[in-house]
Amino acid sequence: MKKTWWKEAVVYQIYPRSFQDSNGDGIGDLQGILAKLDYLKDLGIDVIWLSPIYKSPNDDNGYDISDYYDIMDEFGTMEDFDRLLAEVHNRGMKLIMDLVVNHTSDEHPWFIESRSSKDNAKRDYYIWRHGKEGKEPNNWESFFSGSVWEYDETTDEYYLHLFSKKQPDLNWENPAVIDEIHKMVKWWLDKGIDGFRVDAINHIGKADGLPDDPHPEENFWTVGYRYFANLPKVHKQIRSLHQEVLSRYDIMTVGETSGVGPTEALLYVEEGREEFNMVFQFEHMSIDSGPGGKWDVRPWSLLDLKSVMGKWQKELYGRGWNALYFNNHDQPRAVSRFGDDAKYWKESAKLLATYIHTLCGTPYVYQGEEIGMTNVAFDTIDAYRDVEILNMYKEKAVEQGQDAKTVMHSIYAKGRDNSRTPMQWDAGLQAGFTTGTPWIQVNPNYTRINVKQQLQDSDSILAYYRQLIRLRKQHEVMVYGDYQLILADHPEIYAYTRTFGDAHLLVVLNFFAGTPVFQLPAQLELRSFKLLISNYPEDSATNIETFTLRPYEARVYAYENEHEKTKNIGSK
Numbered sequence: 001m002k003k004t005w006w007k008e009a010v011v012y013q014i015y016p017r018s019f020q021d022s023n024g025d026g027i028g029d030l031q032g033i034l035a036k037l038d039y040l041k042d043l044g045i046d047v048i049w050l051s052p053i054y055k056s057p058n059d060d061n062g063y064d065i066s067d068y069y070d071i072m073d074e075f076g077t078m079e080d081f082d083r084l085l086a087e088v089h090n091r092g093m094k095l096i097m098d099l100v101v102n103h104t105s106d107e108h109p110w111f112i113e114s115r116s117s118k119d120n121a122k123r124d125y126y127i128w129r130h131g132k133e134g135k136e137p138n139n140w141e142s143f144f145s146g147s148v149w150e151y152d153e154t155t156d157e158y159y160l161h162l163f164s165k166k167q168p169d170l171n172w173e174n175p176a177v178i179d180e181i182h183k184m185v186k187w188w189l190d191k192g193i194d195g196f197r198v199d200a201i202n203h204i205g206k207a208d209g210l211p212d213d214p215h216p217e218e219n220f221w222t223v224g225y226r227y228f229a230n231l232p233k234v235h236k237q238i239r240s241l242h243q244e245v246l247s248r249y250d251i252m253t254v255g256e257t258s259g260v261g262p263t264e265a266l267l268y269v270e271e272g273r274e275e276f277n278m279v280f281q282f283e284h285m286s287i288d289s290g291p292g293g294k295w296d297v298r299p300w301s302l303l304d305l306k307s308v309m310g311k312w313q314k315e316l317y318g319r320g321w322n323a324l325y326f327n328n329h330d331q332p333r334a335v336s337r338f339g340d341d342a343k344y345w346k347e348s349a350k351l352l353a354t355y356i357h358t359l360c361g362t363p364y365v366y367q368g369e370e371i372g373m374t375n376v377a378f379d380t381i382d383a384y385r386d387v388e389i390l391n392m393y394k395e396k397a398v399e400q401g402q403d404a405k406t407v408m409h410s411i412y413a414k415g416r417d418n419s420r421t422p423m424q425w426d427a428g429l430q431a432g433f434t435t436g437t438p439w440i441q442v443n444p445n446y447t448r449i450n451v452k453q454q455l456q457d458s459d460s461i462l463a464y465y466r467q468l469i470r471l472r473k474q475h476e477v478m479v480y481g482d483y484q485l486i487l488a489d490h491p492e493i494y495a496y497t498r499t500f501g502d503a504h505l506l507v508v509l510n511f512f513a514g515t516p517v518f519q520l521p522a523q524l525e526l527r528s529f530k531l532l533i534s535n536y537p538e539d540s541a542t543n544i545e546t547f548t549l550r551p552y553e554a555r556v557y558a559y560e561n562e563h564e565k566t567k568n569i570g571s572k
Helices: 030-035 037-043 078-090 109-114 175-191 232-244 262-269 302-316 345-357 387-399 404-414 451-455 461-474 476-480
Strands: 011-014 047-050 067-071 094-100 149-152 157-160 195-199 252-256 278-280 293-297 362-366 482-486 493-500 503-510 517-519 526-534 546-548 554-561
Touching (some): 030 037, 030 078, 037 461, 067 175, 078 094, 094 252, 232 262, 293 404, 302 482, 302 493, 345 461, 345 503, 345 554, 387 404, 461 476, 476 493, 476 503
Parallel strands (some): 011 047, 047 094, 195 252, 252 278
Antiparallel strands (some): 149 157, 493 503, 503 554, 517 546
8 A cells, every 4th residue: 555645644624714813803814823833733733724715705604716816805815825834834734725616606707707798708617508498497406405596687597506606606618617727726736735625526517418307306415416416527627637737746635525435436536546635425424314314313323334434444445545534614513413512522522533533544633623612502593604504494494484493403413503613712702712703603612612721631632632643643553554343233332453564453432321341253363452542541450352331432452463363353
């Protein structure tokens, strides 16, 4: 297996609007990020990923770009960015940016020209169609509710937007669009950034003819999904971008690709494909969703998590690379979703961290995850800011008349603003995020969950993250080791081994509040072992062959195998 810096890195995602405000306007900014670089260096972070900082009217918090070559006014200036990049590099870290090229803002100069007339030179930079029988051109549904089509009176046509109506999709069938994107990507790489997380890239290709979905009841993510996701033409465009631009730089690339399994993912990441280093997959983000999709919240099963993550670990091993995460700007807080944010808050946050950092792949830490930040439940819909949440509430509670409390509980569980409340730095005013009024309310629990308090506690979640990241840098098996599931059918214990050469790890995780007994499989013969890390005080009397796990307990052992028989271990 080829070793690279981006496989060995730990990535920290910053949502700039909510990270640190330096000027009291209630909005995080580049100067605020600069002030916290030493905190990230001390945590052990190798790569910082910035959510979009380009100029934007902020309909979707920066994922609607109006100028790819400038910085959002609230965040600062290009001079601020250049200084930030230099200081990141001075500390031995790298910086990657969000690349949003499926769509732009409707306030981008390209779209302003495009909508001005049918014969404008940039008309075909976007996707325009006549209506059909007085209605939208087809029945496709937006990720943010409603039709993907928005009628524009100026030219009596509709334009396509898979996301917000203020995010018109670019036309990747137009060579001029591709040239503009390649030029822009090269401009940023020449500045010295270290790569990109590429937003919604699997949607840049749409089915020829833009047909109706004949089976809307079978929608996966949304009606029409099969016609605008992961089509073969997407790979042609990504390979072109890689060959003409990306391959000329020593960078890290990760694509956001909903709706793919490992087989499809290999089309994006298999070594030799010349596309991306890794992709974000979403299968494990759907194990708590019912037939109604994201907002249809259901209890999740550990067996489902094992099944999903196990197949990704096995099928990509030696061929492609995994991106490991439980949290990001589009997902609710992991400890509230997959752990226990009340009685076993600390233990379960550490358990989830142990899991992500002991799988094969590159782990991503989302801001606040390292201190166990939780979901928030605002009293009224007016306190929310996310366009997806607001559109969903309007559609379900207002237009369809669904019970408002039920709708709000779905938002409490799955809403994206759960991860977008301000970073909790200390117990002072506004959690130390700003001296002004924050753009979105601070989670009220900041007085007990904050960085300052955890820096002073050697048993804190933050201290545990530092230890995990340090161990990963010391043990190559944590990065490159082969994954073998054990106790596959156990409903509470998730256990597996990692093997790389003569190095072995045994990871034992109790994902719930019970006290199950771990029994080492007979096929796994250990000669010696050492506990590397645990989220509980070490039990010196523990016998590795059988022991009782405490609620949400995590243990990672290094061991030597008597006969090197870690392959094909049975499920019992």
